[in-house]
Amino acid sequence: MKRLVLFLISILIGASITWSQTIRKEIVLPHLQDYITLKCDFHMHTVFSDGNVWPTTRVEEAWAEGLDAISITDHLEYTPHKDYVPVNHEAPFDIARNLAKQRNLILIKGIEITKSMPPGHFNVLFVKEAIPIFNEDYKLALREAKNQGAFVIWNHPGWRAQAPDGPVWMKEHQELYEENLFQGVEVANFDEWYPEVLDWAIEKKLTVFSNSDIHEPMDMYLSANNLDRRPITLVFACESSEEGIREALFARRTAGWFNNYLFARKEILESLLFASIKVNKISGDEKSVSYKVENLTDFQFDFVLEHEPARKINLPVRSSTIITLPANRMDGILMVQNWLHGADIPLKTELTKLFR
Amino acid sequence: MKRLVLFLISILIGASITWSQTIRKEIVLPHLQDYITLKCDFHMHTVFSDGNVWPTTRVEEAWAEGLDAISITDHLEYTPHKDYVPVNHEAPFDIARNLAKQRNLILIKGIEITKSMPPGHFNVLFVKEAIPIFNEDYKLALREAKNQGAFVIWNHPGWRAQAPDGPVWMKEHQELYEENLFQGVEVANFDEWYPEVLDWAIEKKLTVFSNSDIHEPMDMYLSANNLDRRPITLVFACESSEEGIREALFARRTAGWFNNYLFARKEILESLLFASIKVNKISGDEKSVSYKVENLTDFQFDFVLEHEPARKINLPVRSSTIITLPANRMDGILMVQNWLHGADIPLKTELTKLFR
Amino acid sequence: MKRLVLFLISILIGASITWSQTIRKEIVLPHLQDYITLKCDFHMHTVFSDGNVWPTTRVEEAWAEGLDAISITDHLEYTPHKDYVPVNHEAPFDIARNLAKQRNLILIKGIEITKSMPPGHFNVLFVKEAIPIFNEDYKLALREAKNQGAFVIWNHPGWRAQAPDGPVWMKEHQELYEENLFQGVEVANFDEWYPEVLDWAIEKKLTVFSNSDIHEPMDMYLSANNLDRRPITLVFACESSEEGIREALFARRTAGWFNNYLFARKEILESLLFASIKVNKISGDEKSVSYKVENLTDFQFDFVLEHEPARKINLPVRSSTIITLPANRMDGILMVQNWLHGADIPLKTELTKLFR
């Protein structure tokens, strides 16, 4: 009997820690009326530049975290492991594509053009061939990217190593912009975000990105920082495919999701809000009315009523709260303090649009 | 400036730990085709018998945990705090009802008839008046409950203090059963469940319950045991109201949810399964087909394919996995090992019903 | 066999959630050279005033959380449950004392004098008889407390309900202070702390307190706020006894521990720091030297080097980090930003005192 119990115990120990990387934690977010919401990360590295993981690991990580699409964007100009790993700009995509297919994860071929500031670093998505883009002259490099039909992102404009005084829109960037050599910009990267760059993106009609730029294993970063989630770019696409993502990026239908902040154009934020929050009246008389306000999503909301700024309402994932309002104050304004469509412009909406 | 920073820090400290008991963590479960799913706990105590919290705390706890209905069921015959708290069987309901109304939580008036075994303890729900039920003769007590139109549950038939050799269906229980003096039975209570009792419930057409029987603060119990959730009785009701619950209890439309196990009649388990799992084909050829299997709920599934018993598939809350099957084995049987409709009868379903 | 497996499963389920409130999570803190460090909370409520738990629950909670001493301090003048629970100011202590003895927890008899501002609320510790302290005239009440040899704390001087513009030291407080009718003050209470009050405490030689003032079950508060720990008053006593605590309180040997902040006199903070941190040289040459800096405790440190203010070093519980310094900068100053001996005065110490 002792042996049997022990046998069962050893079975159970085994069972309890079975390798379960084949489990994917889904991220619950609403789709928009005409678009599906894809969770994407368009900036990451592997041993083929200065990253520390094998390309398939980037697929496993993204799939397990609930992402729908990634791009591996190893540096063209910076390959510090080359004494041990021969330079090969096609390798990351070639190695990872099969696993991505099995996992139903969209893998977009990318590379990072890596120049000093100005103009800094640029991610090239939907690359056809990496080598021709490798060029000492950054303008020629970006023109070749354009020739290949690529979508180009200006990366981390506020990275301290290149922008010690904060992000600066230099004449070089203006030239590239005027020639339409980049179409998007990272408002958030790794562990920081740049308020000014959100303003640029809105004003200059650049597509907003929030990317991880991860070099280490992702879980090492998440657990060391007690984070639930990497920086994510939400893409609102007509279909879940590489082509769907391409169309949405050029059409600027994205939002940056970083550490509970959401950055996007006002219309996008509004649509997401209405699809994320459910409000039911639960009681009321002529003096006051009580509503149950429910967050159906994995977003987390920091609400404030404009006429009562001290009353903060933090609504975590899939939770609800009860809000009681004077019967005559239904004309109030609700602010979502962590959803921004400008450096210091939180989303506002009339209560009456939500409470009905 | 120092002062300003300090002021801001002190604001932030305050903000970060604001008393947020007004946040409710929603439990995401599917409704059935014709019934809504209510999360209930019909067994708990307060300072008015041998519990250690005030009645309003039971409402706050249940609301915050995402429950829809509770019954406070203090002992009629056991009131150890009476030197300090005068015996008052109406008090728990009277004290808690207002807060329950504000929170939109259904509060069902209940008491616990507390006899030695046989026949043990019985919860009386939908009590009209508690005092007349207080009777040394348990049969008279239960007849009065019946007179009041109450629903009666035999509590914890396997509680070791009263049933050291496991649950026994004695002649006294048979008599009460034949006279229809109880209609339900606890298959799970506090920290244990009784496989045999599940068989009784199915065979004798008793309503299945899983209740907390909590005496301490609920969070003390949950955090000391690293649990996410108390034992819960799911009620499948026509409407979210006391009357809706009463009708469902008498119609035996419940499931016991205990520590990731679900106990119910087969039809109920099957309906819940189909509403909880979403399957999409993601790839396939003539040899094999791959499916994404997604758990849309806060249930947690332990799947096994009958023809491949070593291949356990644990699917946590709101996660998914990929299952690849030989193209010619679509006729297999899927077992949900932690969903039982008998002591050792897990739910089985044909794969073809899920994969389409 | 099926039955056996099921039986084993049910055993295991049971085992995994056994009621384990008899487990105490120890808090690892250093003792001082001549004093032992006691973890205390001198402010909490039960159903005998406006709290929601039974007195024994306060003992169980404190013991399980690793505390050494508590005082239950129900309001003398505010007893909203009196329709159901007759007013009885001796009851909380009488009910809780036996369990406290079994748990080896020091239980200090206390009550809260509850007046509007001025002068506000005052906790009376080491009460002999509660009734005589009940007096409409707060000065007479406090004089009776003094007659009984009690130690008196001015509670939450910055509580917004009584101090909407922040803490104010009024002439009434000055009078009480001059008559030595209170000896301590809460710098932190429940979910807030008052920077100005820390300055008062240091300047006027009042004993510093950080108390929970908890009304709900403690775990409800902690889990709703994702906190590890309630506000705690550390007492540095000659012995672990009621008398040891009394002596230490009158001698002002305390620190307030609130949400990773520590408030105390400079000498106390310094002694604690040297006993909490262990530094070992791990490598070095003529240019730079590397040290392993280890936190041996459950404190959490936010360090900054004064000459390099951007370099923040957060050292969580029982963790270590490596600090590399220029060989010629060993004369620097280390600031512990979350350990304060004044509203905006973090503890500073010379590096050379630590690195040796």
Next chain:
Amino acid sequence: MKRLVLFLISILIGASITWSQTIRKEIVLPHLQDYITLKCDFHMHTVFSDGNVWPTTRVEEAWAEGLDAISITDHLEYTPHKDYVPVNHEAPFDIARNLAKQRNLILIKGIEITKSMPPGHFNVLFVKEAIPIFNEDYKLALREAKNQGAFVIWNHPGWRAQAPDGPVWMKEHQELYEENLFQGVEVANFDEWYPEVLDWAIEKKLTVFSNSDIHEPMDMYLSANNLDRRPITLVFACESSEEGIREALFARRTAGWFNNYLFARKEILESLLFASIKVNKISGDEKSVSYKVENLTDFQFDFVLEHEPARKINLPVRSSTIITLPANRMDGILMVQNWLHGADIPLKTELTKLFR
């Protein structure tokens, strides 16, 4: 002001997720009377065989998790990434050694001899030169390892891919054993342990190991499995150095620590127990005596009193409990059910040795 607040918010966001891989979580374990306790993992892979991380990542992971020593043991005979990463058996050590030195982590040069069963896989530690060990004939390979003064471990004898019916000590193993071509054996590997192998190790005087054999990023494995800690080999050494570890391995002073189980010789378990548990009498009379039993360590204990087998006492990390014994039963036996010195032999000790 808005801008200021926003600026401060952005600072804070940044601060809260600063890359903190330079924090090391210490593992609190006792040293033995004459030996220091080193936490080690002697089996892991990188991109230079079939692993998915860069060698420096193995150092960062181990250091952050509180380990003192590791060995990277890439397969000699299995290098599936060779189309992209040229075979180089010296590379992992060469690449990782500098970072290991900065982190004060002992890095032991190792490789894995990878043969089909019999005899299976063998880790070679303290390798001088890897190439000469590469030999089709496993016996010649192991003789070369011996020539280099290496310590050799038989890896995962119960790995299902090679031992579908459980671990078997074949004649080939007997020959190697008699020629002293291996000195240690893995009792635990990755996610399983082998009870029979523990018996072998004790009987045949082989050194006990518990190693991770990790191929993926370690945090991906830990977070996917909700584990706090990888499999660890505790080494009881005279000094914290490579030479100290070598001496201890040959002297069989190790313990395997796997998923709360500890495997070792009886004397080692006993010494660790006495150094881990602190017992104080807190009260007593002629009938019964109460003791506070405190776990000072990061071990977790599952105790049972032999004369009262139903009374399980689970003592988590740095927690305590109160045990009350009849005054006349101090002669009882305490079993540590999760500390084993044989497949089904838990450590037993007389209570009187602990309670004093």
